[in-house]
Amino acid sequence: MNESWKEEVTDRMFLFLSAQKKAENRGQEEFTCPLCGGEAWWGRAPSNGHLHCGCRKCKISIME
Numbered sequence: 001m002n003e004s005w006k007e008e009v010t011d012r013m014f015l016f017l018s019a020q021k022k023a024e025n026r027g028q029e030e031f032t033c034p035l036c037g038g039e040a041w042w043g044r045a046p047s048n049g050h051l052h053c054g055c056r057k058c059k060i061s062i063m064e
């Protein structure tokens with residue numbers, strides 16, 4: 001069974017999340033998507049503080 005797609009997805013998520021962390025550290029709620037160069041955003045749920053982020057161009061979406 002070929003599981004290489006899982007590694008690829010994890011790599012993309014890791015890249016995206018590291019860009020999100022940098023943006024959060026700078027206090028910016030939008031950043032450039034490291035995967036496609038599009039407009040990416042992030043936010044935290046007020047109720048539980050969970051991180052949710054995504055890109056408007058390549059449609060990657062991550063809920064931590």
Ligand SMILES: [Zn+2]
Nearest residue numbers: 033036055058
């Ligand atoms: Zn993107």
